[in-house]
Amino acid sequence: MTTVTLDQTRLPAHWRDFVALTKPRVMTLVVFTGLCGLLAAPGHLHPVLAFTAILCIALGAGAAASLNQWYEADIDAKMKRTASRPLPAGRMDRQSALHFGVGLSFFSVILMGVATNWLAAAVLAVSILFYVFIYTIWLKPRTAQNIVIGGAAGAFPPVIGWAAVTGDISALPVALFMLIFFWTPPHFWALALFVKTDYAAAGIPMLPVVSGEVATRRQIWFYTAIMAVAAMAPVLLRLTGPLYGTVALLATALFAAMAFQVLRRRETDPARMGPEKRLFKYSVLYLFLLFGAVVADRWLFA
Numbered sequence: 001m002t003t004v005t006l007d008q009t010r011l012p013a014h015w016r017d018f019v020a021l022t023k024p025r026v027m028t029l030v031v032f033t034g035l036c037g038l039l040a041a042p043g044h045l046h047p048v049l050a051f052t053a054i055l056c057i058a059l060g061a062g063a064a065a066s067l068n069q070w071y072e073a074d075i076d077a078k079m080k081r082t083a084s085r086p087l088p089a090g091r092m093d094r095q096s097a098l099h100f101g102v103g104l105s106f107f108s109v110i111l112m113g114v115a116t117n118w119l120a121a122a123v124l125a126v127s128i129l130f131y132v133f134i135y136t137i138w139l140k141p142r143t144a145q146n147i148v149i150g151g152a153a154g155a156f157p158p159v160i161g162w163a164a165v166t167g168d169i170s171a172l173p174v175a176l177f178m179l180i181f182f183w184t185p186p187h188f189w190a191l192a193l194f195v196k197t198d199y200a201a202a203g204i205p206m207l208p209v210v211s212g213e214v215a216t217r218r219q220i221w222f223y224t225a226i227m228a229v230a231a232m233a234p235v236l237l238r239l240t241g242p243l244y245g246t247v248a249l250l251a252t253a254l255f256a257a258m259a260f261q262v263l264r265r266r267e268t269d270p271a272r273m274g275p276e277k278r279l280f281k282y283s284v285l286y287l288f289l290l291f292g293a294v295v296a297d298r299w300l301f302a
């Protein structure tokens with residue numbers, strides 16, 4: 001097992017490493033759900049301010065990701081998937097990541113407040129604090145249910161986007177929050193099944209490590225069922241229309257079919273494209289599809 005002596009490597013940090021620190025690939029979907037919240041909201045925000053609001057969500061998410069990596073540098077060094085990140089690989093010192101994360105957090109929240117309103121800024125602040133303190137520092141090292149509660153951090157972006165336009169939070173953004181909230185366990189546990197040896201090596205009590213594969217597969221199935229209800233809720237409550245309803249129905253049926261394949265398996269082969277990897281990859285596309293449909297529906301049928 002590789003142990004990197006952190007803080008002793010004080011190589012000049014390249015700007016690319018600061019970008020890597022923000023987890024840009026994950027951020028694409030965070031930004032997209034935030035953008036959809038903003039575009040689905042009634043009312044008008046000047047395009048420059050709308051762009052600024054989305055930028056703030058991206059910067060806030062990047063700040064949270066940087067603080068997550070500042071805190072977890074030694075854990076990341078023990079996992080194959082994360083060992084090449086800037087801190088464990090020794091390309092950046094921890095202080096830089098901390099300063100970058102704290103600076104960016106304040107900058108994104110204050111800019112959001114000045115450019116849009118302080119409700120959007122407050123929700124952005126809550127999501128950063130939630131990801132860093134509730135998920136990363138408190139729950140992740142302690143309980144296998146870490147992502148069920150901690151996942152709420154990633155569910156805030158559509159609420160932030162909506163609040164940036166309207167200055168309030170109504171039923172649709174709450175429904176979109178619920179959708180991401182219940183989507184997160186199947187999204188993450190599908191991945192956790194094929195990287196479970198990594199988490200075991202790092203001593204992180206992720207569900208497949210603590211409760212085993214069978215329990216994880218059942219939990220994925222359980223949360224998929226709740227997520228399906230959350231996915232259909234916007235149309236049942238008449239918050240969205242038929243286009244969203246059709247996309248949500250078809251995409252959720254496929255999600256459930258894939259989760260069922262995962263449920264039927266006993267063991268994961270991390271080297272192959274099994275049902276677990278397929279579900280993880282599809283989970284990302286699924287959220288893109290549903291959020292895209294919310295906006296398309298509002299714009300075409302509102």
Ligand code: HEM
Binds near residue numbers: 026153184
């Ligand atoms: C606590 C909740 C969550 C956990 C624990 C989690 C965990 C993960 C992990 C470990 C990865 C692999 C990424 C990597 O290797 O760097 C991943 C990928 C991804 N996550 Fe999540 N995730 C969560 C919530 C979310 C949310 C809320 C979103 C967006 C709305 C999201 C979007 C993505 C995307 C787009 C990828 C794929 C990145 C790629 O293509 O490499 N995740 N997630």
Ligand SMILES: CC(C)=CCC/C(C)=C/CC/C(C)=C/COP(=O)(O)OP(=O)(O)O
Binds near residue numbers: 057061124
């Ligand atoms: C606006 C705002 C602040 C949004 C936050 C978005 C957010 C919390 C997304 C969570 C996504 C994510 C990559 C979790 C990784 O879990 P991990 O940290 O356990 O993954 P790792 O093992 O790859 O470090």
